[in-house]
């Protein structure tokens with residue numbers, strides 16, 4: 001790396017950075033080509049694999065100095081044993097780097113990232129990443145393959161579960177929070193891990209919502225929608241990046257020099273390391289851009305890939321490529337430098353075992369403090385989608401409650417997917433949490449009624465009988481944890497199996513009594529049928545280790561729902577992709593026939609981005625602008641009074657949306673540009689203020705560079721993206 005690019009690296013001071021670079025060069029000078037390639041090689045240990053295992057001899061390769069990083073290995077004891085081989089048995093003793101998918105917690109599992117994003121609480125998300133890092137680091141892990149910052153607008157795609165939803169602005173803030181949470185202030189600390197911004201780029205744009213499928217987006221959409229969260233990660237000093245499996249407009253990301261070198265390094269100044277996704281170099285062959293592994297390896301290194309995850313392509317091909325003069329030794333050195341740099345930044349050369357510590361492992365993992373934080377996160381992630389006649393919270397003086405549904409007694413399912421080293425036995429099911437909460441004072445009967453996804457209706461009758469007998473009914477419905485996540489896409493995103501029928505029959509049988517549904521799922525579902533059947537729906541996502549307890553507290557009003565959707569819930573799958581930043585089109589919807597709409601479904605979603613009810617109500621006063629005009633370098637303040645008009649305390653997410661009315665390219669009808677989460681006692685009011693500056697008004701211009709244009713803007717503030725009325729102001733020319 002040149003001295004110039006070092007300057008943009010905020011990891012350490014100049015003298016320290018110089019020292020670091022000298023250390024790298026000294027080491028590099030001693031290394032053989034095979035050892036260098038070893039540093040660019042990552043193999044999986046035999047736990048938690050997510051793809052084909054190419055080569056199981058990783059330990060032998062470590063011993064030979066031909067494998068410098070391992071993933072899917074953890075516990076202080078196991079990682080120490082592997083580290084010992086690298087440090088004590090290899091010629092140069094270069095420490096191993098241990099990676100793992102610590103996606104939403106390590107052992108104390110937090111809600112899936114999509115759920116947690118619904119908290120709209122950046123501090124909470126940062127803290128949950130911090131805790132995940134603390135637990136993982138205590139078990140020998142140096143590096144997490146997270147956060148996933150792919151904007152996703154197609155809920156058929158299973159990996160929406162791992163991201164922060166559909167919105168670019170919010171996605172950027174969440175990406176920064178998560179990177180800062182994982183990496184902390186000081187990478188050498190024993191409780192911080194390298195973060196990895198993935199999957200670069202536009203993986204969320206997989207055609208037809210099918211995982212790994214091609215992506216064909218315009219350069220504008222790439223620049224406006226998919227790239228900004230990655231840029232936000234670079235600005236937050238993320239130290240590693242992972243190219244996506246997919247192609248974009250004909251070029252697989254793993255072979256894209258435009259993305260990995262020109263955009264990432266040259267334009268954005270990224271100084272960290274790029275690791276492929278699982279066997280992604282090998283996949284350049286089926287993609288059809290490489291005839292064989294040799295060509296695949298060459299394409300990847302030319303694009304700017306520093307480390308090969310699990311494919312063994314660098315491992316088997318690079319030496320020959322260098323010898324044949326097809327890859328320059330300098331290109332290898334550059335990749336090795338980037339790998340060594342992050343190892344040094346972690347402090348591994350000072351103490352290779354600093355992350356493997358049984359004592360810390362014991363005290364940090366699943367600590368009461370971490371579990372309490374996981375419960376808080378579960379609470380804050382839940383979104384009350386519907387609550388007719390204040391069905392929820394249930395009255396505490398109920399004598400009996402029927403808990404019905406295939407997930408009522410589930411433990412493991414509450415962890416969702418990608419739950420790292422999480423353990424289903426640590427989870428208390430919803431039914432068990434309710435039993436624990438009430439002891440004998442409420443008679444709780446539990447019955448499945450049906451399975452999640454089969455057609456056996458033999459239990460329905462018993463469920464209906466239980467509903468008739470109880471004072472109130474709780475339905476616990478949804479998806480299995482493995483119905484979302486990687487390689488878990490669905491074409492029909494309604495509730496699977498007989499669950500709608502169960503909900504309908506049970507609700508009909510319980511007429512006149514409170515009936516509410518809790519949902520566990522990893523994506524927005526198309527639940528028009530359920531929403532018609534039941535009066536109340538609490539979206540709990542996959543809430544993690546402490547989800548059961550968090551739900552029990554919320555159902556009875558000991559806590560209150562405060563989450564807001566970060567992804568639209570369609571009325572029907574035919575509306576997909578559906579997102580609130582829609583454009584007007586030349587024929588905006590109206591009662592005229594020849595306008596942009598469907599014959600058989602409204603354009604609006606069932607539940608909009610930003611939507612979420614509480615146990616109280618809020619009213620918004622008139623919106624006040626500090627001026628009708630804003631100078632180009634000035635600012636404007638917009639304020640509004642929000643009042644809690646109900647009988648309970650509650651939290652409101654006050655959302656600021658902007659629309660650029662006329663611009664040189666078409667602009668969305670509204671875009672989120674700020675929010676404040678406030679807490680109000682009954683009857684209390686608060687004035688909420690936002691400052692709008694040039695930053696909020698800047699967009700991607702015709703040349704794909706940031707542009708700000710004078711003209712009229714509309715500002716809207718409300719409790720969801722459905723907010724309609726705004727006020728206008730004019731941005732003056734310079």
Ligand code: BGC
Nearest residue numbers: 050051101145198277278486
């Ligand atoms: C996923 C990545 C993950 C990797 C390692 C891949 O299949 O796409 O997100 O980090 O596996 O487990």
